[in-house]
Amino acid sequence: MKHRGKLPPDFLFRNIVGKLPIEGEGVLLGPSLGEDAAILEVKDPLLAIHSDPVTGGGKLAGWLSVYVASNDIATRGLRPKWLLVVLLFRDGVSESEISELVDQVGEAAGEIGAVIVGGHTEITPGLPFNVVVTTAMGTGNVVLNTRDARKGDSLVLTKAAGLEGTAILATELRDLLEEKGVDSRVLDRASGFIREISVVRDAMLSADFARAMHDPTEGGLLGGVQEMALASGNGFVIYEENIPLREETVAICEALGIDPLRLISSGSLLISVSEERVDELVSELRRGGIESSVIGRLTGREEGMKLVRSNGVVEDVSEPVMDELWRVLSS
Amino acid sequence: MKHRGKLPPDFLFRNIVGKLPIEGEGVLLGPSLGEDAAILEVKDPLLAIHSDPVTGGGKLAGWLSVYVASNDIATRGLRPKWLLVVLLFRDGVSESEISELVDQVGEAAGEIGAVIVGGHTEITPGLPFNVVVTTAMGTGNVVLNTRDARKGDSLVLTKAAGLEGTAILATELRDLLEEKGVDSRVLDRASGFIREISVVRDAMLSADFARAMHDPTEGGLLGGVQEMALASGNGFVIYEENIPLREETVAICEALGIDPLRLISSGSLLISVSEERVDELVSELRRGGIESSVIGRLTGREEGMKLVRSNGVVEDVSEPVMDELWRVLSS
Numbered sequence: 001m002k003h004r005g006k007l008p009p010d011f012l013f014r015n016i017v018g019k020l021p022i023e024g025e026g027v028l029l030g031p032s033l034g035e036d037a038a039i040l041e042v043k044d045p046l047l048a049i050h051s052d053p054v055t056g057g058g059k060l061a062g063w064l065s066v067y068v069a070s071n072d073i074a075t076r077g078l079r080p081k082w083l084l085v086v087l088l089f090r091d092g093v094s095e096s097e098i099s100e101l102v103d104q105v106g107e108a109a110g111e112i113g114a115v116i117v118g119g120h121t122e123i124t125p126g127l128p129f130n131v132v133v134t135t136a137m138g139t140g141n142v143v144l145n146t147r148d149a150r151k152g153d154s155l156v157l158t159k160a161a162g163l164e165g166t167a168i169l170a171t172e173l174r175d176l177l178e179e180k181g182v183d184s185r186v187l188d189r190a191s192g193f194i195r196e197i198s199v200v201r202d203a204m205l206s207a208d209f210a211r212a213m214h215d216p217t218e219g220g221l222l223g224g225v226q227e228m229a230l231a232s233g234n235g236f237v238i239y240e241e242n243i244p245l246r247e248e249t250v251a252i253c254e255a256l257g258i259d260p261l262r263l264i265s266s267g268s269l270l271i272s273v274s275e276e277r278v279d280e281l282v283s284e285l286r287r288g289g290i291e292s293s294v295i296g297r298l299t300g301r302e303e304g305m306k307l308v309r310s311n312g313v314v315e316d317v318s319e320p321v322m323d324e325l326w327r328v329l330s331s
Numbered sequence: 332m333k334h335r336g337k338l339p340p341d342f343l344f345r346n347i348v349g350k351l352p353i354e355g356e357g358v359l360l361g362p363s364l365g366e367d368a369a370i371l372e373v374k375d376p377l378l379a380i381h382s383d384p385v386t387g388g389g390k391l392a393g394w395l396s397v398y399v400a401s402n403d404i405a406t407r408g409l410r411p412k413w414l415l416v417v418l419l420f421r422d423g424v425s426e427s428e429i430s431e432l433v434d435q436v437g438e439a440a441g442e443i444g445a446v447i448v449g450g451h452t453e454i455t456p457g458l459p460f461n462v463v464v465t466t467a468m469g470t471g472n473v474v475l476n477t478r479d480a481r482k483g484d485s486l487v488l489t490k491a492a493g494l495e496g497t498a499i500l501a502t503e504l505r506d507l508l509e510e511k512g513v514d515s516r517v518l519d520r521a522s523g524f525i526r527e528i529s530v531v532r533d534a535m536l537s538a539d540f541a542r543a544m545h546d547p548t549e550g551g552l553l554g555g556v557q558e559m560a561l562a563s564g565n566g567f568v569i570y571e572e573n574i575p576l577r578e579e580t581v582a583i584c585e586a587l588g589i590d591p592l593r594l595i596s597s598g599s600l601l602i603s604v605s606e607e608r609v610d611e612l613v614s615e616l617r618r619g620g621i622e623s624s625v626i627g628r629l630t631g632r633e634e635g636m637k638l639v640r641s642n643g644v645v646e647d648v649s650e651p652v653m654d655e656l657w658r659v660l661s662s
Contacts, residue, residue, distance in 0.1 A: 003653070004653070004657045004661065005549055005653060005654050005656075005657045006549045006550065006654075008651040009561065009651060010651075028377070029476060032478070032562065033558060033561050033562050034477045034478070034545060034558035034559055034561055034562030034563075035476060035477050035478065035562060036381060036402070036403035036404075036406045036407065036477065036545065036546055037379040037380055037381035037403045037404055037406070037407050037467075038379070038380050038381065039377055039378070039379055039407070039474050039476075040377070040378045040379075040380065041376060041377060041378075042373045042375075042376065042377070042378050042470075043376075044373075045372060045373065045374075046359070046370055046371070046372060046373070047370070047371045047372075047373050047378070048368040048369070048370055048371075049368055049369050049371065049415065049448070049449065049466075049468075050367060050368035050369065050415070050449055051382075051415045051416075051417050051449065051450055051451060051464065051466055052417075052451055053417050053419055053451055053453070053455075053464070055419060055453070055455045055456075055458065056455075056456070071367070072367035072368045073367075073368055075367045075368070076367065076368050076370070084380065084381070084382040084466060085382075086382050086383075086384050086464050088384055088386060088462065117380070118380065118381055118382065119382055120382060120383055120384055122384070122386070122549075124384075124386045124387075124462075125386075125387070125657055125660065125661040126459055126460065126661065127386065127458075127459075128457055128458075128459065129457065131419065131455075131462065133382065133384070133417050133464040135380075135382055135415060135466045136368075137380075139373075143370050145360060145366060145370075146365045146366050146367065147363070147365070147366065214365060214367065215367055218336055218337045218453075219337065227364060227365035228365055230340065230364050230365055231363065231364050231365030231366060232365075320339040320340060320341075322334070322335070322336060323336050323337075325336075326335045326336045326456055329456065330335065330456040330457065
């Protein structure tokens, strides 16, 4: 499209707002021409809100933006219900590319049961890739905080580490990965992981058992465990052999020389749970169709941050983690 | 900075979160390491919320982002009090550039009395300019909607048209404008308009008198009046000779061959007010130190969208407006 800036009203309402779920509980005024803000009716005393950008998501940016922002509400133990979506399309974007991204946003929102209450769309002069910034909200009477995780708690991880990064790499670097000998069926399955990035279900099943929940994103599983430890003033020890990795993740990471534990990791939920309740939690998740593993435990801060490799070597992992995704996509 | 991706916790808390106002009414959990969402206590039944990106703001992006998002809450008649700020820094950004932008955000928030409750910061690989997406919120018992403007209402504009665009052009194209003979003192004053972009005060003074308020941004004054007319199902007639323009705006627009009525225009508030209350409104604004002008009125939809030029020629202005800023900055 040659257009630049805010999209014309006709196009906006036909091709964007018209394709999104916009009516839901508490939405008194949703996306409307000339209305400057959404008006929401808040009946619960607490509002959880978070904004997350997707800048390295390529063809999957629509899915990712809804899932990652919603995940941050789910980890508070609340169901994400309202979303604002800011779509910044790259200079020269095609109508079909806009369409695809908007469809992803609509489907992802529909899946988790949230509606789009507002946002902004424009084609941004000079922007080389699409950027999506989603703000998600949920309301309730009680919330969980990451800082409430306690020394001695077991650390449970749902699904597998690195799902988000696996899906992004399989989609964005498909040609390179095929050249490096990764089977195309492996890549197809890996791209499909994008549909497992939501942890809303994982979190809703876990909320009654958890002391705290966190969503490992950038910095991968290691970054996520670090953040939980720092927020709660603890150390940790986790065991590589207990950390679930899918074969597709292993194949792609080996081909690219990547550490899967440092790869952007939305899709798996990290749960801090008392030793007494950990079995109940794992069973409840299994009944809900979600696999999970006890990957380690929180320790005292003075015990540091430790990863026990499968060969028994203990690594200090207290340094800030730079995500492998940036290293690979920008090289 | 060579870093890419999410900023390291030390840097984040020392140079960003630590410099921003983060404590305020109803903020139960603000920006904290490892906490996935802000937790806010909502005591009023209604929440107004809006997200706005600043992509063409250059050196002024910090000011702009806070002002433009907050303006959209103020036009609902509510005081903006909570902000989430997503800072996407360009590849290769310097520490001092980060610092300057963060200082702008902090000062602007402080000025309007809002606090930063959350957000996200990263250095985005391949991003050629800084992008800031701010989400603003306010709460209350009653709100104004743009769609409630009525046929026959007077249209009042505060301050002057094109303030935002004037400030951006004077700052970003300073060398070009000097070459074209615009006096450097004019450019200094024009750059300073950035501090007048907030319409929070204008809106708070007007809320009791207005039928509806709107914030003309992209597409300029013309785009803003169009949006109000479309949202409320009306037409309009406005008079060029009644539309206030500062001499700095005129000088810069003439030098660049720009129509100031189509230039991005945050800073002036458009108010739809019944004929009976228009004088009271203008007096109230004047008592508050804000100049305003009656620029025209809303008419029936069938009467169309009309601009009466100073020479008496009547122009149809019903076509979507592409902002002059994009045209000039991208050429």
